[in-house]
Structure formats: structure tokens, C-alpha cells
Amino acid sequence: MTKYGVIVGSTRKNSYSLGVAEALVAGLPEDAEVTYLDIAKLPLYNQDYDENSPVEYTEFRDAVKAQDAFIMVTPEHNRSVPAALKNALDVASRPWGQSVWAGKAVLPASQSISNIAGVVAHHVLRNSLDFLDMKIMHQPELFIGNTAELADENGKITNEDTKAFLANVAGQFAEFAKN
Numbered sequence: 001m002t003k004y005g006v007i008v009g010s011t012r013k014n015s016y017s018l019g020v021a022e023a024l025v026a027g028l029p030e031d032a033e034v035t036y037l038d039i040a041k042l043p044l045y046n047q048d049y050d051e052n053s054p055v056e057y058t059e060f061r062d063a064v065k066a067q068d069a070f071i072m073v074t075p076e077h078n079r080s081v082p083a084a085l086k087n088a089l090d091v092a093s094r095p096w097g098q099s100v101w102a103g104k105a106v107l108p109a110s111q112s113i114s115n116i117a118g119v120v121a122h123h124v125l126r127n128s129l130d131f132l133d134m135k136i137m138h139q140p141e142l143f144i145g146n147t148a149e150l151a152d153e154n155g156k157i158t159n160e161d162t163k164a165f166l167a168n169v170a171g172q173f174a175e176f177a178k179n
């Protein structure tokens with residue numbers, strides 16, 4: 001049984017990124033243990049906290065450590081990832097030498113309400129995941145464009161082809177994460 005952590009780059013209620021993450025989770029094997037990790041309440045990373053970390057940091061690092069694999073879905077903010085997502089990556093990468101990301105499988109995905117599908121944010125995210133020595137599933141690349149046309153007003157993906165595509169990729173990721 002594989003433990004999957006889900007990290008959504010948007011902290012918005014009715015987030016389309018959350019909708020994409022849920023559509024991916026729907027394609028994981030039945031025995032998957034899935035935990036959505038909350039990144040919204042993490043204080044902004046400050047290296048001074050390495051000495052005496054806030055409880056939110058230690059809880060988040062422990063939660064990351066407990067997972068075998070991650071699904072990460074990001075929107076694009078000003079041609080990058082949202083600050084909350086970068087902050088979460090930074091928090092669990094420190095103190096130096098104690099990063100809890102290394103070796104974990106990860107499926108990165110981006111979405112945007114535009115037709116460029118968050119491609120820049122996706123690659124900014126991959127850059128950090130690569131440096132953090134995570135095991136990235138490189139193909140297929142998940143770029144979901146025009147998301148507002150594929151989802152309802154609550155952010156849930158309603159387009160049947162998109163749901164089937166995402167579920168299929170999640171199945172591939174489950175195999176990838178095992179090895």
C-alpha cells in the first residue's frame with residue numbers, strides 16, 4: 001500500500017487546482033492512503049527558525065516524511081508557482097541536510113484558466129523538485145488549460161474526457177511510485 005500526499009498550490013476555496021488533484025486521486029488504486037497536506041497556515045520560511053521551528057513546520061515536515069509519493073498541482077501566478085507552494089517546499093527542505101523530500105516519487109501538474117496551462121509554473125516547480133532530489137514522473141506532462149471550461153463553479157472537474165485522462169495518468173503514477 002502506498003501513502004500519497006497531495007499538495008495543492010492554490011489556497012483558494014473552489015480551487016481548480018484542487019479539482020484537478022481530486023480527479024487524479026480518483027484514479028489511484030483502491031488501497032491508496034491519501035492525505036491532503038495543508039500549506040496555507042505555514043508561516044513564511046525564515047532560516048532563523050531552523051534553530052527552533054514553529055509547530056506548523058515540524059508537523060508539516062513529519063507529514064511529508066510519512067508519505068511515499070506526492071501529487072502536486074499548481075496554478076500559475078505571474079509566470080511562477082504561488083508563494084504558498086514555494087514556501088512549503090522550502091519549509092520541508094530545511095534545516096540543511098534534513099530535507100524530507102529526497103527520494104519520494106512525485107507527479108507534478110499545472111492548470112490555468114488560460115490556454116497556456118500553467119506551463120511556466122509547471123517547469124518552475126519541476127526545477128525545485130529536481131533539486132530536492134525527488135523522483136519525478138517525467139511523462140506524460142500534465143498541463144491542463146482552459147480549466148474553467150472543464151470544471152464547475154466549485155472547481156470540480158466535470159469534463160468526462162479530462163476526468164478519464166487524469167485518472168489514467170494517476171494509474172500510471174501508482175505503478176511508477178512502486179518502483
Ligand SMILES: Cc1cc2nc3c(=O)[nH]c(=O)nc-3n(C[C@H](O)[C@H](O)[C@H](O)COP(=O)(O)O)c2cc1C
Pocket residue numbers: 010011012014015016017018075076077078079080111112113114116117118147155
Ligand atoms: C496573482 C495571480 C497571478 C496570475 N498569473 C497567471 C499567470 O502568470 N499565468 C496564467 O496562466 N494564469 C495566471 N493567473 C490566473 C490563474 O491561472 C488562475 O487564477 C488559476 O488557474 C486559478 O487556480 P485555482 O483555481 O487553483 O486558484 C493568475 C492569477 C492570480 C491570482
